[in-house]
Amino acid sequence: LLYFFPPGAAGTPGSRGPASSSASGGPRTRPARRASHTRSGYARAGRRAWFELFRQRKGVHEKQMANAEAKEAGAHEPKGRTKYKYITLSEAYESFPGAEVNFYGIVAEWTVPRPTRKGTDMYQVLKLRDASVSGITSTEDGGQYSDIQVQFFATSREELPKPRKKGDIIRLHRVKVGRWEGKPQLNAKIGTIMQGGMAGGFSRCQFCMFDSRVADGVENTSFEPYQRSSASFTFDSVNDKERIQGLRQYLASIGGENALVDDTFSIPxxxxxxxxxxxxxxxxxxxxxxxxxxxxxxxxxxxxxxxxxxxxxxxxxxxxxxxxxxxxxxxxxxxxxxxxxxxxxxxxxxxxxxxxxxxxxxxxxxxxxxxxxxxxxxxxxxxxxxxxxxxxxxxxxxxxxxxxxxxxxASRERDERRQVSLWANEQVGAMNGNNGQSQGLGAFEMPGQVPFGLTRTMHENQPLCSIREILMAPAPNRHRCLVRIIQHSPKDVHDLCAESVEPPAAKRKKVAKEKSAEEDKKWTKWEWNLRLLIEDATGKMTVNVAPEDGREFFPHIEPCDLWDKDSVFVKLEKTMRALTVKDDRAPGEGWVQMCVMSYVGEDGRRHHRLFGTRVL
The missing domain is CATH 2.40.50.140 (Nucleic acid-binding proteins)
Structure with a gap:
């Protein structure tokens, strides 16, 4: 009772009440005795005052305890001038240059921190979204914005935001509005200031990161930030909670994190x-x-x-x-x-x-x-x-x-159709019958190409494969592919045929050197001697052309001494020019079909050889 009613307080137990004296300053007289009901009234008033003061003291005590817990967590209620006025992202984007703005936003994307051009800071970009962003119109094409960017700068990676996932919510205070190339730019300088007159101090801009949800399909009722840029932070138990909950509801209404995937600026x-x-x-x-x-x-x-x-x-x-x-x-x-x-x-x-x-x-x-x-x-x-x-x-x-x-x-559909090239024209690689394979227009909307093709294979019913698929397959194996011939070896067309001495074993005799030379000359013949470097969208590969496969590949040209027979050389040179890619060749031209077999030779290495292919 002494704690709540200290001695001397008027109208409380222990007080004597006001002293009475005469106007002339005479001796003090005892006041008249009050009625019993008056004393009862004072008692009742004292009890009411006691309970009222107890209630007030209890409220103060509970508030002190709550503040202590909040202070331990780093949060405190804003007071007076520290109350923040939050605006939408569109209002922040359209603010005057030099203004400092406060806002909430949903994180649609964040880049990995990189050093700035001068190397003094780390740099990061966050793309934010809320319901107001769609109201921003591009000055270039008149399209609507899907998000806005905030540029973050800090002296180290640790000071920059680290969103856990798309859809998380960030709160930003004192973001500086600037201009870059005629467009608004939002800049957030975080953490310690290392240069200038404020070196050693801390930046005014601060942020807090909040979860969008605890788990898939489970609503998040927590309002505790999982990352913050300062040791303490203000949090209005009414206004801040309403804004966070409003962004969570907005994210759910547009389809959740899946709605943050689409990006119209990305191209294949x-x-x-x-x-x-x-x-x-x-x-x-x-x-x-x-x-x-x-x-x-x-x-x-x-x-x-x-x-x-x-x-x-x-x-x-x-x-x-x-x-x-x-x-x-x-x-x-x-x-x-x-x-x-x-x-x-x-x-x-x-x-x-x-x-x-x-x-x-x-x-x-x-x-x-x-x-x-x-x-x-x-x-x-x-x-x-x-x-x-x-x-x-x-x-x-x-x-x-x-x-x-x-x-x-699109990749799965392309694989099912065996559309091994998006740049080859539509007729190259087409199969006979009803199982045609179009190699031009497809899932990635390639422009039409001029039909072109110079080879055919004996295995048109086999599916097409890419060079990467050929190399990933174990040997021995056979494949049909659609490629460009980018080089032949030897490079000089005159050397694509070579002499071959193959006398039968029964005809070989140990004779004099002169007679042996005559015998070799008798059995000398010319054979194809070349290799082809082929290419498609997945890589390059060298293919050997054996003599018998060369005769099949060039059915209208007989191997001979090309240095001696100019007419055959001109015909072969024209064919090789048509087969290989030249400076005037469009991207859709120069594609040819080819069958390739892979095998492991006696040397333990894998080899690739042309077969079943002819030039038209």
Whole structure:
């Protein structure tokens, strides 16, 4: 009672009440005795005051305990001027340059942190979405935005946001609005300031990351951030909860994380041009480190545009880069049965597209892992020795991604149709009867090509295979393929025929040297002597042409001394020019059918030989 009613308080137990005195300052007189009902009234009033004060003290105590728990967790209720005004993403995007804005957003994508051009900071981009973003109209094509980008800068990777998954929610305070190339740009500087007059201090911008849900199909009722940029953070138990819950409901209404997959800026590899930068949504087949250089080998099921062998476009001469044709196995080494089986089997169709990392410190980069699906942003390209290659430069970025179901579906359909080339014209590779295979227009909407084809095979009823599928198959084996002949060896057409001395064993006699020479001359004949370097979207391979297969391949040309017979040479040269890819050849021209057998020779190496193919 003394705690709640200290002595001397008027109207409480222990107080004497006001002292009475005469106006003249005379002696104090005892006040008149109050009625009993008055004393009872004072008692009742005292009890009411006691209970009211107890209730107030109890409320204060409970609030102190709640604040202590919240303080231990790092959160506290905003007070006075620390209350934040949150706006939508579209309002933030359209704010005046120089303004500092606060907002919530759903994370649609995030890039892996990279060093800035000067190397003083780490740089990251988050794509955010809410219900208001669709109201932003592009000034270039008039289309609607699907998300907006926020540029993050920090002195280390650890200070940048680390979303757990797409759909998670981020809260940002004091994001700076700027302009870049005439467009709004939202910049968030996080963590310690290392340079300038504020060096050693901390950036004003802060963030908190919240889960979108606990698990699939389970609603998340938690409002605790799993990552925050500061030791403490404000959290309004009413307004902040409403905003987080509203974004969770919005995400569920548009289809959840699946609605964040589509990206209209990503193109298939088959549509890469040299005119502008591009984005890819691909699977990483391999990360190749060789001679201090790193190459990402990526795949999306489509075919890169073929170029003339030896062509160079936009390349840097003398940079040490060459062609990079990735294969899961070598051409000369036998493959055992079951080597490529199961879910990790490399895809049989589609280009293994090389993306070269250049113009920056590779050691400072976080690289994707083999088998991971990623998005590659702002790539450029060049043509090196006839191969189209992607370039990951300083302005490029990559982000973890989910598998592209549209690409996978198109790849499965293509595999079922055995559409081994997206660039070959429609008539090349067509089968007789009702089982025709069109090699031109398909799932990736390639433009039509001019019909062209110079060879036929004896096995038109067999399905077509890619070079990668041929090399992954164990020997002995036979395949029918659709390829371009890019080179023949010997290079001089005069040397495609060679002398062969094959006297029968019964005719061989140990005679004098002069007679032996005459005997050899009697049994000398000319045979085909050549090898063909063939190419498709999956790689290159060398095919040997045996003498008997050469006679079948060139049915209208008899092997002879081409240095001596000019008419035969002219005819053969014209044929080889038509068969091989030249400077004036369009991408859809120069494709030929070919049957190839693989076998293991006495030397233990695998060999590939032409058979059952003829030139029209």
């Amino acid at each position: 590899i088959t549509r890469i041009t040299m005119l502008k930068n591009y984005d890819l949504h691909v699977k990483v087949l391999d990360v190749v480190r060789e001679k201090g250089k790193v190459t990402l080998v990526v795949w999306d099921g489509s075919d890169a545009r073929p170029f003339v062998p030896g062509m160079n476009l936009n390349d840097a001469p003398g940079d040490g880069n060459t062609c990079h044709y990735w294969m899961p196995c070598g051409q000369d080494f036998p493959v055992e049965e079951g080597t490529f089986a199961g879910e990790e089997k490399p895809p049989g169709l589609g280009t293994a597209f090389p993306v070269l990392l250049r113009q920056f410190d590779i050691d400072a980069e976080d690289l994707p892992e083999k088998g991971q699906w990623i998005r590659l942003r702002q790539l450029s390209s060049w043509v090196k020795n006839g191969q189209l290659q992607g370039l990951f430069v300083q302005s490029s970025k990559w982000a973890p991604a989910e598998p592209n179901q549209a690409w996978l579906t």
